[in-house]
Amino acid sequence: MSPFEHGEVFVLDDGGEVDLDLGNYERFLDVTLTRDNNITTGKIYQSVIEKERKGDYLGKTVQVVPHVTDEIKQWIQSVSSVPVDGQTRPADVCVIELGGTVGDIESMPFIEALRQLSFSLGKDNFCLIHVSLVPVLGVVGEQKTKPTQHSVRELRALGLTPDLLACRSAQPLIGSVKEKLSQFCHVPVENILNIHDVPNLWHVPLILRNQKVHEAIIKQLNLGRSAGPPELRDWTQMAESYDDLKNSVKIALVGKYTNLTDSYLSVVKALLHASVACSLKPSIQWIAASDLEDATATSAPDAHAKAWETLKGSSCILIPGGFGDRGISGMILAAKYARENKVPYLGICLGMQISVIEMSRNVLGLKDADSEEFNSETPSRVVMYMPEVNPSFVAMLENAGLHFVGCDESGKRMEVVELQDHPFYIGVQFHPEFKSRPRRPSPPFTGLILAAAEYMGTPANNSNGHMEVIDPFLVFC
Numbered sequence: 001m002s003p004f005e006h007g008e009v010f011v012l013d014d015g016g017e018v019d020l021d022l023g024n025y026e027r028f029l030d031v032t033l034t035r036d037n038n039i040t041t042g043k044i045y046q047s048v049i050e051k052e053r054k055g056d057y058l059g060k061t062v063q064v065v066p067h068v069t070d071e072i073k074q075w076i077q078s079v080s081s082v083p084v085d086g087q088t089r090p091a092d093v094c095v096i097e098l099g100g101t102v103g104d105i106e107s108m109p110f111i112e113a114l115r116q117l118s119f120s121l122g123k124d125n126f127c128l129i130h131v132s133l134v135p136v137l138g139v140v141g142e143q144k145t146k147p148t149q150h151s152v153r154e155l156r157a158l159g160l161t162p163d164l165l166a167c168r169s170a171q172p173l174i175g176s177v178k179e180k181l182s183q184f185c186h187v188p189v190e191n192i193l194n195i196h197d198v199p200n201l202w203h204v205p206l207i208l209r210n211q212k213v214h215e216a217i218i219k220q221l222n223l224g225r226s227a228g229p230p231e232l233r234d235w236t237q238m239a240e241s242y243d244d245l246k247n248s249v250k251i252a253l254v255g256k257y258t259n260l261t262d263s264y265l266s267v268v269k270a271l272l273h274a275s276v277a278c279s280l281k282p283s284i285q286w287i288a289a290s291d292l293e294d295a296t297a298t299s300a301p302d303a304h305a306k307a308w309e310t311l312k313g314s315s316c317i318l319i320p321g322g323f324g325d326r327g328i329s330g331m332i333l334a335a336k337y338a339r340e341n342k343v344p345y346l347g348i349c350l351g352m353q354i355s356v357i358e359m360s361r362n363v364l365g366l367k368d369a370d371s372e373e374f375n376s377e378t379p380s381r382v383v384m385y386m387p388e389v390n391p392s393f394v395a396m397l398e399n400a401g402l403h404f405v406g407c408d409e410s411g412k413r414m415e416v417v418e419l420q421d422h423p424f425y426i427g428v429q430f431h432p433e434f435k436s437r438p439r440r441p442s443p444p445f446t447g448l449i450l451a452a453a454e455y456m457g458t459p460a461n462n463s464n465g466h467m468e469v470i471d472p473f474l475v476f477c
Contacts, residue, residue, distance in 0.1 A: 001017075001019070003257045003260065003263035004257060004259070004260055004263070006019065006020070007020050007260060007262030007263055007265060008020045008023070008262060008263055008264060008265045008266060010022050010023035010026075010265075010266060010434065011431060011434055012026075012032075012033055012034060012035060012037075012434075013032055013033075013034070014034050014035055015035070016034060016035025016038060018033075018035065018037075018038040019038065019099070020262060020265050020266075021097060021099070022037065022038055023265065023266050023269075023434065025095075027269060027436070027437055027438065028205075028438075029085075030085075030437055031084040031085050032084055032085075032086075033084055034082075034084075036075075036078075036079050036082070037079055037084070039072065039075055039076070039079075039110075041106060041109075043075075044068060044071050044072055044075070044109075045068070047071055047075075048062060048067055048068055048071050051071075064109055064112075065109075065112060068109050068113075069109055069112050069113040069116060070113075072109065072110055072113035073113050073116060073117050073120075076094070076096060076113075076117065079094070080094035092223065092226065092227075093221065093223075096114070098110055098111070098114065101151075102130075102151045102154045102155050102158070103151075103154050108158075111155075111158050111159075111160065112158070112159075114128075114160060115158065115159035115160050118160065123220075124220075124221060124222040125221065126221075127163050127164070127217055127220040127221050128160055128161070128162045128163050128164075129162065129163065129164045129165075129166050129193075130151070130152060130155060130162035130164070130165055130166065131166045131168065132147060132148040132151050132152070132165060132166070132167055132168070133147055133148070133167075133168050133169070134147070134148060134167045134168065134169040134173060134177065135147065135169075136169075136170060136171075143169060143171075143173060143174065143177045145177060145180050145181050145184070148165065148167060148181060148185065149181075149184045149185060152165070152184075152185040152186075152187075156186075161186065162185070162187060163187070163191060163216075163220050164187065164191045164192070164193060164213070164216055164217070164220075165181060165185060165187050165191065165192045165193065166193045166195055167181070167192065167193065167194050167195065168195050168196075169194060169195075169196050169197075170196065170197050171196055171197070172194055172196045173192075173194040173196070178192045178194075190212070190216065191216050193208060193211050193213055194207075194211065195207065195208070199242075199243050200239060200242050200243065202235065202238055202239035202242065202438065203239050205230075205232060205235060206232065206235070206236060206239060209230055209232060214227070214229070214230050234439070238276070238438060238439065241276070242276055242281070245276070245279060245280065245281045247279070247280050247281070247458050248280060248281040248282070248283045249275055249278075249280045249281070249282060249283060249315050249316070249449060249452050249453060249456065249458070250283045250285055250313065250314040250315050250316075250452075250456075251271055251282055251283065251284050251285060251314060251315070251316055251317075251318060251448075251449075251452065252285045252287055252310060252311050252314035252316070252317045252318070252334070253267070253284050253285065253286055253287065253318050253319075253320065254287045254289050254292070254311070254317060254318070254319050254330065254331055254334045255286075255287075255288070255289060255319070255320050255322060255327075256288075256289060256322040256324070256326060256327045257322070258286040258287065258288045259288075261286065264320050266431075266433040266434055266436070267318070267320050267348070267433045268282075268284065269433070269436060270432065270433040270436035270441065270442045270445045271284065271318070271445055271449070273436045273437065273438055273439075273440075273441035273442070273445070274436070274441040274442065274445035274446040274448070274449045275449050276438075276441075277441045277446060277449075278446065278449045278450055278453060278460035279460060280449060280453060280458070280460055282449075285310045285311075285313075285314050287307050287310055287311055287334075288303075288307065288327065288330075289319075289326075289327030289328070289329075289330035289331045289334070290326060290327040290330050291303045291304055291306070291307035291330065292304070292307050292308060292311065292329075292330035292331075292333050292334055293327075293329045293330045293333070294329070295329075296330075307330075311334060311337060312337075314343075315343075315344070315452040315453070315455050315456040316343060316344035316345065316346070316424075316448050316449070316451065316452035316455065317334055317335075317337070317338045317343055317344070317345050317346075318345075318346045318347075318348070318351070318448065319331050319334060319335065319345075319346075319347045319348070319350065319351030319354055320348050320349070320350070320351060320433075321348055321349035321350045321351070321431065322349075322350045323350075323373075324373075325373075325374040325375075328354070328357075328374060331350075331351070331354045332354055332357060332358045332361070335347065335351075335354050335355050335358040336358050336362055338425065339355075339358065339359075339419060339422065339425060342422060342423055342455075343455065344423055344424040344425070344448055344451035344452045344455055345422075345424065345425045345426070345448075346424075346426050346427075346428075346444055346445070346447075346448040347426070347427035347428070348427075348428055348431060348432070348433065349428075349429060349430075349431060351427060352416075352417055352427030352428055352429050353371055353383045353388070353389075353427075353429075354427075355402070355417060355419075355425070355427040356382050356383055356389055356393075356397065356402070356417065356427070357369055357370060357371060357382055357383065359397055359400060359401075359402045359419075360380065360382045360393065360397065363400045363401075363402075364393075364396055364397070364400055366380040366382070368380045369382045370382070370383070371383035371384075372384045372385055373385070380393075382397075386413070387408075387410075387412045387413035387414070388413055388414060388429055389404070389413075389414040391412060394414065401419055401420045401421065402417055402418075402419055402420075403417065403418050403419075403420060404416070404417055405417070405418045406428075413429070414429065415428065415429045415430060416428050416429070423451050423454065423455065424447055424448060424450075424451030426444060426447065426448070428444055432444045432445065433445070
């Protein structure tokens with residue numbers, strides 16, 4: 001999946017590389033998912049082909065219906081019985097998200113599989129929520145229901161009738177719009193939900209609770225005896241406390257894919273969690289790494305000047321992961337600026353490797369120091385494919401002040417670097433952003449924000465009773 005097209009590739013605990021939506025589920029629900037929780041067309045077809053090769057279909061003609069649809073249903077039913085919240089018993093409800101748009105050719109086998117599944121499970125065991133957009137056209141200001149009407153008609157033609165409508169809109173839906181949707185989409189007015197724009201994303205569960213979505217789902221699935229009211233007191237306090245924050249922190253994010261911010265979604269969320277834990281609002285300054293390079297000063301002087309102005313005006317610098325050599329020179333310049341000017345710095349994966357290359361070039365004097373990924377011919381390969389940081393250069397770098405304070409069990413793969421005599425200059429080979437949660441911010445990110453607050457002279461409160469804030473250095477000891 002290209003970051004330019006799909007945004008971030010989220011990595012699960014078991015190493016599964018999946019769509020960023022699964023990261024949203026892990027953060028919002030505080031669950032731990034596996035690669036099996038991500039169903040793709042490729043996985044389904046691969047499984048069907050493997051079964052055919054083994055003779056599981058006894059020589060029958062393999063078709064989309066029933067073989068592909070049966071495989072989808074079996075996968076869903078298998079995964080639905082595996083708990084993801086740390087409990088030992090199966091979950092009461094399995095949430096299935098079918099991505100894409102109704103009518104897309106890619107999703108047709110999945111829609112047919114869900115149609116069959118709804119029939120076999122029965123109405124009391126299946127609740128379909130259709131998500132649709134209610135746009136406002138131009139200066140007229142009228143909320144238009146036609147897109148939703150047409151998508152519901154298309155869905156019903158495929159054999160699925162929504163039990164609830166979740167309507168996205170900029171402003172709350174007016175009453176007549178709900179009534180119109182109810183009439184033309186055959187959905188009760190009380191089952192038409194409105195997810196309108198809110199001050200921050202954490203308000204979404206609250207507006208759904210206020211519209212009694214839980215009662216509609218409980219009624220549809222006949223769970224009245226086992227389900228209680230939603231407990232959202234802490235969540236409410238968290239959402240409202242963010243709205244009350246006054247001070248902000250400028251964070252320079254120097255990356256390759258800054259034109260599509262979803263490419264760094266988990267990093268953005270981790271910065272949000274850490275900033276709120278420190279009673280600050282994050283103000284992310286997006287900087288394309290290539291704009292910092294010397295060559296850009298000639299080819300695009302305005303972009304070059306703006307990038308450096310933004311970098312120098314930020315209270316901390318973060319370089320996230322990435323692949324390829326584009327923008328590497330700009331990242332090295334950003335790391336050098338952070339090191340020399342005592343600006344708090346956090347490098348993740350590639351960002352850690354950048355700190356090693358920068359120190360090697362500008363402190364050790366190894367002008368040809370590079371990563372094997374970018375230049376396999378250089379004699380000063382300070383970064384290798386495995387074990388990442390070249391062990392031959394570790395002692396030299398530590399003597400220069402860049403200490404490797406964390407490594408794997410073998411002691412050969414360097415995982416964490418820290419620069420001595422610097423307020424906060426940390427590089428990590430792993431990806432802490434994937435473990436950050438709204439009330440449990442990732443320690444390296446929390447350390448970065450606390451250091452940034454001190455750098456800009458703004459007091460940061462890291463003793464919020466509803467946030468678990470950990471000393472970032474404890475995880476490295």
